[in-house]
Amino acid sequence: MTPATPFRDFALHSDDAWNLVCSVEAVGPDLLCRVHGGDTHIGAVALAEWAGGRACAEYLVADGHREDRIAIHSAHQLCGASHRRVVCVAGLHFDGITMAEIDAISQSAFDLTSQAARQVADRRLQADTTASELFERITKRSDGSVREIESFLATPWTTLVDTHGPAAARSSAKHFGGRVGIFAPLYLSNACQNNCVYCGFRRSARFQRSTLSTQDSVREAAFLAAKGFRVLDLVTGEVSTDRFVDYVGDVTRAILENTDIDAVNLNIGSLSLKQYERLRAAGATGYHLYQESYDPDVYFGVHESGGKRDMASRLAGLHRAIDAGFEKVGFGLLLGLGPPAVELARMIGHADVIRTDAPNVTIGFSLPRIRPVDKGCSYEPEAMISDADFMKCMLFLRLRFPDAHLTVTTRERRELRDALLPIGITKVSAEVSTSPGGYTHSVETETGQFPISDRRTLDEMKWAIVSADLIPVLWA
Numbered sequence: 316m317t318p319a320t321p322f323r324d325f326a327l328h329s330d331d332a333w334n335l336v337c338s339v340e341a342v343g344p345d346l347l348c349r350v351h352g353g354d355t356h357i358g359a360v361a362l363a364e365w366a367g368g369r370a371c372a373e374y375l376v377a378d379g380h381r382e383d384r385i386a387i388h389s390a391h392q393l394c395g396a397s398h399r400r401v402v403c404v405a406g407l408h409f410d411g412i413t414m415a416e417i418d419a420i421s422q423s424a425f426d427l428t429s430q431a432a433r434q435v436a437d438r439r440l441q442a443d444t445t446a447s448e449l450f451e452r453i454t455k456r457s458d459g460s461v462r463e464i465e466s467f468l469a470t471p472w473t474t475l476v477d478t479h480g481p482a483a484a485r486s487s488a489k490h491f492g493g494r495v496g497i498f499a500p501l502y503l504s505n506a507c508q509n510n511c512v513y514c515g516f517r518r519s520a521r522f523q524r525s526t527l528s529t530q531d532s533v534r535e536a537a538f539l540a541a542k543g544f545r546v547l548d549l550v551t552g553e554v555s556t557d558r559f560v561d562y563v564g565d566v567t568r569a570i571l572e573n574t575d576i577d578a579v580n581l582n583i584g585s586l587s588l589k590q591y592e593r594l595r596a597a598g599a600t601g602y603h604l605y606q607e608s609y610d611p612d613v614y615f616g617v618h619e620s621g622g623k624r625d626m627a628s629r630l631a632g633l634h635r636a637i638d639a640g641f642e643k644v645g646f647g648l649l650l651g652l653g654p655p656a657v658e659l660a661r662m663i664g665h666a667d668v669i670r671t672d673a674p675n676v677t678i679g680f681s682l683p684r685i686r687p688v689d690k691g692c693s694y695e696p697e698a699m700i701s702d703a704d705f706m707k708c709m710l711f712l713r714l715r716f717p718d719a720h721l722t723v724t725t726r727e728r729r730e731l732r733d734a735l736l737p738i739g740i741t742k743v744s745a746e747v748s749t750s751p752g753g754y755t756h757s758v759e760t761e762t763g764q765f766p767i768s769d770r771r772t773l774d775e776m777k778w779a780i781v782s783a784d785l786i787p788v789l790w791a
């Protein structure tokens with residue numbers, strides 16, 4: 316069967332004295348890989364087939380040759396990366412070399428083919444995304460909004476508030492009765508399988524990881540419940556094993572059974588339908604899954620490794636959560652990753668698609684902006700989103716979706732959060748810790764996901780809401 320997307324042939328050269336070459340070319344729907352260096356010849360051949368969700372390889376090696384490991388490694392890796400049938404031909408010969416040099420050459424060949432496999436995997440994931448029906452529906456829905464958003468962002472904030480502020484306030488009054496919910500995130504774990512270059516929890520960051528026991532999680536939840544919170548967002552890094560998902564389910568159940576918390580929302584990453592079903596059965600009702608960026612080039616550039624690189628799967632994640640029975644879903648962008656007008660238009664397109672497919676589901680939006688994180692993160696976004704543009708994006712969402720929740724977290728400064736309350740923000744966090752155990756132990760600077768700007772207490776946040784002529788609420 317011919318894959319839907321064409322394959323562009325390529326070749327990689329090793330960056331060392333051996334100048335090995337790994338070339339990959341399409342042969343119809345299949346791939347032919349050659350790994351060679353020194354005197355050209357054929358030493359070993361391997362064939363790998365993609366079957367039952369995994370790569371299976373076999374090989375033949377010429378008499379007196381030892382390239383079998385390289386051939387089978389390459390075929391296996393490229394087959395796993397491409398999901399296509401792969402033949403790898405390996406031939407490496409250098410005269411008068413030592414055992415240590417043979418080992419170095421082998422290692423160089425392994426590294427080179429792993430690099431080629433990564434390129435092939437990236438191309439497949441990008442092709443899967445742009446060819447997906449959902450991506451097509453989202454982009455189709457969003458095309459018409461980009462110009463409108465660009466023009467909105469080009470208009471001074473004061474003009475926008477004068478023109479649209481009253482309508483935004485009326486929306487809030489009509490759909491939410493002027494109520495603003497205050498919630499607290501409860502970070503259960505900072506373990507993560509992904510490498511998102513902008514995040515303090517990324518896998519490559521070196522710090523002591525921790526995952527709260529169920530008992531400690533309940534203690535943290537009880538601490539927040541004693542302060543008056545009734546809604547919690549449970550947050551973790553993304554660990555998509557059944558064991559971890561069942562742990563989150565156990566924690567959810569224990570919190571709902573043993574504390575005064577009434578509602579639990581989850582923000583734990585992209586999972587399978589069955590995993591979402593288990594979490595829904597545990598009692599969680601809301602699911603936040605932030606796409607971060609809807610631009611495939613940007614997306615693949617900042618999500619360096621881990622399951623999150625599968626953009627098509629993440630895009631479909633909210634549909635899976637809804638199919639599993641979640642009643643409230645949250646969309647999110649990491650503002651600053653891509654061009655804001657295009658990104659916002661696509662997130663809106665995504666929400667339109669969900670609204671069409673699941674009209675009874677409650678939707679909400681959050682637009683975290685990129686902030687510098689500690690722990691050696693060197694990522695610099697192309698452009699920081701200004702306060703004014705951030706506020707305009709929020710106002711645009713309020714006008715476009717009068718009945719959707721809009722969340723502004725403690726990443727943002729208090730002045731800015733206060734300024735946004737009158738235009739229809741419906742959810743704010745308060746007294747936040749972004750570290751597992753951070754409420755009952757003071758560990759913020761060690762393991763927080765991002766810096767906190769607004770450190771007001773719950774009472775201070777309530778007072779800010781009242782001062783804006785709105786009603787603070789702590790329940791779902």
Ligand code: SF4
Nearest residue numbers: 507511514516517552
């Ligand atoms: S953004 Fe989420 S998935 Fe990415 S590294 Fe951070 S915790 Fe993990």
